[in-house]
Every structure is written in structure tokens, then in C-alpha cells.
Amino acid sequence: MRFNTSLLHGNRISGNQGERTIDATLPPIVQSSAFAKDSAADMEKIFHNQKPGHSYTRISNPTVAEFEQRMTVLEGGRASIACSSGMAALFNGLMGMLQSGDEIVSSASLYGGTIDLFRDLEAFGITTRYVENNHLDDFREKTNEHTRCYFAETIGNPRLDVTDIRKLAELAHENKVPLLVDNTVATAYLVRPLELGADIVINSTSKYVNGNSNSISGVITDGGRFPWDAKRYPGLKDYRKYGPFAYTAKLRNTLFRNTGACLAPQNAFYNIIGMETLGLRMERICDNAEHLARHLEKTCDFLTVNYPGLGRSPWHAVAKDQFSSRYGGILTIRAGTKENAFRMIEALQLPLQVSNIGDTKSLVIHPASTLNAHSTPKEKEEAGVFDDLVRVSVGIEDIHDLIDDFDQAVRQMMKS
Ligand SMILES: *Cc1c(COP(=O)(O)O)cnc(C)c1O
Numbered sequence: 001m002r003f004n005t006s007l008l009h010g011n012r013i014s015g016n017q018g019e020r021t022i023d024a025t026l027p028p029i030v031q032s033s034a035f036a037k038d039s040a041a042d043m044e045k046i047f048h049n050q051k052p053g054h055s056y057t058r059i060s061n062p063t064v065a066e067f068e069q070r071m072t073v074l075e076g077g078r079a080s081i082a083c084s085s086g087m088a089a090l091f092n093g094l095m096g097m098l099q100s101g102d103e104i105v106s107s108a109s110l111y112g113g114t115i116d117l118f119r120d121l122e123a124f125g126i127t128t129r130y131v132e133n134n135h136l137d138d139f140r141e142k143t144n145e146h147t148r149c150y151f152a153e154t155i156g157n158p159r160l161d162v163t164d165i166r167k168l169a170e171l172a173h174e175n176k177v178p179l180l181v182d183n184t185v186a187t188a189y190l191v192r193p194l195e196l197g198a199d200i201v202i203n204s205t206s207k208y209v210n211g212n213s214n215s216i217s218g219v220i221t222d223g224g225r226f227p228w229d230a231k232r233y234p235g236l237k238d239y240r241k242y243g244p245f246a247y248t249a250k251l252r253n254t255l256f257r258n259t260g261a262c263l264a265p266q267n268a269f270y271n272i273i274g275m276e277t278l279g280l281r282m283e284r285i286c287d288n289a290e291h292l293a294r295h296l297e298k299t300c301d302f303l304t305v306n307y308p309g310l311g312r313s314p315w316h317a318v319a320k321d322q323f324s325s326r327y328g329g330i331l332t333i334r335a336g337t338k339e340n341a342f343r344m345i346e347a348l349q350l351p352l353q354v355s356n357i358g359d360t361k362s363l364v365i366h367p368a369s370t371l372n373a374h375s376t377p378k379e380k381e382e383a384g385v386f387d388d389l390v391r392v393s394v395g396i397e398d399i400h401d402l403i404d405d406f407d408q409a410v411r412q413m414m415k416s
Pocket of ligand 1: 085086087088111113114153157182184204205207216217218357
């Protein structure tokens with residue numbers, strides 16, 4: 001099944017979703033905290049993972065399970081766990097394998113919230129070593145006997161560098177560590193990291209998967225292939241018997257349920273509806289972004305436009321090789337000064353000034369004074385955040401309206 005068909009029918013036809021008791025074309029929203037059973041023996045079995053079933057929505061829920069199955073199909077994985085936010089998915093995804101004394105080696109070009117999270121983890125004895133420019137040699141150099149995980153974003157936000165997932169996964173496996181990839185910005189529409197060798201994929205599904213910015217959520221999807229060595233990953237020792245489901249079984253039975261990171265059924269439903277049009281939206285969004293980037297590059301030589309689809313981008317070759325002929329919906333513009341950046345943002349009529357990405361509507365923000373306000377100057381530099389940088393998350397508007405709006409905003413910026 002191809003991408004768009006699979007979004008609509010993949011879960012049903014693969015038999016993942018099981019028997020539905022009603023014949024609605026959409027999954028029911030099972031807005032219930034608890035699930036009653038007829039027999040005490042059944043309840044015991046469910047609690048001991050000897051029988052499938054739901055007992056309490058903090059652990060699992062039928063609507064959330066359907067969303068998880070659809071995410072598993074989308075990313076081509078073995079199992080998924082849906083969380084209350086992308087940050088909850090990142091926290092659980094990492095802590096599901098790490099313990100005090102372990103180290104992460106990560107690309108430095110990350111979403112600001114992730115940099116903050118890695119700093120929080122230091123209080124629990126988990127250290128992150130950052131690699132600049134996503135260079136493989138630096139990943140190799142920063143790896144030591146404590147390293148237990150490699151981490152990168154498919155497309156770094158907002159630096160827009162592109163990780164060579166195949167090569168990084170090879171290096172991770174040489175060093176006996178799993179590769180975790182945050183695929184939020186690229187989405188499975190551009191690339192499925194698990195197919196290129198990554199072990200676990202995290203998505204903030206608040207963004208493109210949901211599509212309309214109506215709920216916060218995140219998903220951990222496991223490829224089910226990483227061989228969890230009992231000595232290096234003691235927390236997974238008792239779960240190795242679940243084979244490809246070891247990691248998700250461990251999470252669901254420990255940290256995920258015990259931190260209460262569960263997704264609300266209503267929000268799972270919104271995501272299911274949203275993700276059916278992921279392919280259509282991404283097609284339009286990527287085409288708009290590329291068109292706008294080329295237009296600004298051509299007409300405004302005093303601006304520096306960064307977009308992986310431009311031949312000038314240092315990451316264009318990797319992006320071209322790895323992605324399915326499109327380059328994502330985010331572009332950045334360096335306006336020269338912070339004042340210029342602010343003027344441009346304020347002059348734009350169509351894009352909403354908000355902190356997220358991945359909406360149907362175009363969105364714009366000044367990252368240095370907002371998302372990365374808590375980063376040190378060095379962290380900002382490594383994350384590609386400059387004082388004159390404007391980030392645009394391109395929407396599905398008619399491209400000529402977007403171009404007209406950016407043209408008038410640039411003219412106003414130059415006038416003042
Ligand atoms: C938004 C985002 C997150 C965090 O997700 P939330 O759903 O806001 O918690 C993580 N990584 C990336 C790349 C993001 O864009």
C-alpha cells in the first residue's frame with residue numbers, strides 16, 4: 001500500500017485494529033477511565049500481561065491504542081506508545097533505556113525544549129555530549145564506555161540540517177547503542193527513519209500529524225530490532241522475553257504508566273482524524289515552502305534563506321538522497337538584524353505569530369527571544385539560532401498569497 005492509502009486503510013487491512021463492536025467508519029472515542037471485567041481471573045491476567053485488554057486509561061485505552069497502531073503503520077515500526085506530549089514521549093523514550101551514569105551522544109542542533117530536557121536529566125545522573133554539525137566523526141569521538149544512546153532530529157529545528165540516518169545508525173550499532181530519531185519536522189511523509197536503520201522514532205504529534213494544532217501529544221515508535229544487552233541495559237533484562245516488544249513492554253509496565261504520561265482518548269481521536277490527511281497536507285506544505293524559499297532567495301539577495309531544498313544548503317545532498325523528493329515545511333530567514341526580524345514578523349499579515357510548527361496555517365516566530373531564550377549563547381549558536389533569524393512554518397495557503405504577503409513585509413522592513 002502506498003503512503004496516502006495506508007494512512008486511510010493501513011491499520012484496518014493489516015488486521016491491527018481487531019474486532020470493532022460498532023460499524024462506524026471512525027473509531028469510537030472511549031472516554032472512560034476504567035474498564036470493567038466479569039471475572040477476577042481475567043482482571044488478574046490483564047494485570048500480568050497474560051491476556052490483552054484494557055483496565056485503566058493511564059495504562060491503555062482503545063481509542064489511544066488505535067492511534068498507536070496507526071502511528072506504528074505510519075512509521076513502519078513494531079509497536080508505539082502515545083504520550084501526553086512530544087516532551088513526555090522524549091522523556092519516556094530516553095528513560096525507558098537509560099539509568100544514572102549513562103550518557104547520550106546527541107546532535108547539538110535540537111529543538112529548544114529537548115536541550116532543556118537534557119539539562120534536566122543531569123540531575124538524575126544522565127549526561128549528554130553534543131556533536132556540532134552532525135558530523136559522524138564527532139559522534140565517534142564523543143562515544144565512550146558510558147554511551148547508551150545516540151540522538152538526532154531528522155531535520156534539526158530550527159537549524160534545518162539533515163541527519164544522515166543510515167550512516168549514523170551504522171555507527172550507533174558499531175558501538176552497540178540504539179539510535180533515537182526525532183522525526184517531528186520531517187514526518188514519515190519525507191522519510192521513515194526505522195527503514196534507514198534507526199531503532200526508535202519519536203514524534204511530537206502535536207505538529208504535522210495532528211495538523212490543525214488542536215491537541216498536544218507525542219508518540220514513541222519502536223522498530224523492535226535493537227538487541228538489548230542485559231548488562232548494558234539492566235532495566236530491560238526482565239523484558240527481553242517479549243522479543244521485538246521488549247522496549248515498549250518495559251515502558252508500558254514501568255515508567256510510562258508510573259509517570260502518568262498517558263494521552264487523553266479525545267486527543268487520540270483528533271490525531272487519528274488529522275493524520276488521514278498527512279500526505280495531502282505535506283505535499284502542499286512542502287511545495288509551498290520550496291516555492292517561497294526560491295522566491296525569497298531570488299528576489300531578496302540581502303536576506304539569507306535557509307531551506308534544505310535549496311541547492312545552496314549544505315545539507316541538500318543528504319536531503320535529496322534520503323527524502324522522497326520534497327524537503328519539509330520549515331524555512332528560516334536571516335533578516336540582518338534583530339530589529340529587521342521583528343519588523344518583518346510584525347508586517348506579515350497571513351502567518352500567525354505562534355511558537356509551534358506544523359499547522360495548516362503558516363506560522364512565524366523569532367526563536368532567539370522565545371523558544372531558545374533558555375539556551376546559552378553557545379547552545380544557540382550550535383542550534384543555528386541567531387538574533388536576526390525568523391522561522392517560518394509554511395501552511396497550505398495559496399502560494400501566491402503567501403508570496404505577496406512576504407513581498408510586502410520585506411518592503412516594509414526595508415522602509416523603516
Ligand atoms: C514541538 C517539538 C517537540 C515537543 O513536542 P510537544 O508536543 O510540544 O511537547 C519535540 N521535538 C520537536 C522537533 C518539536 O518540534
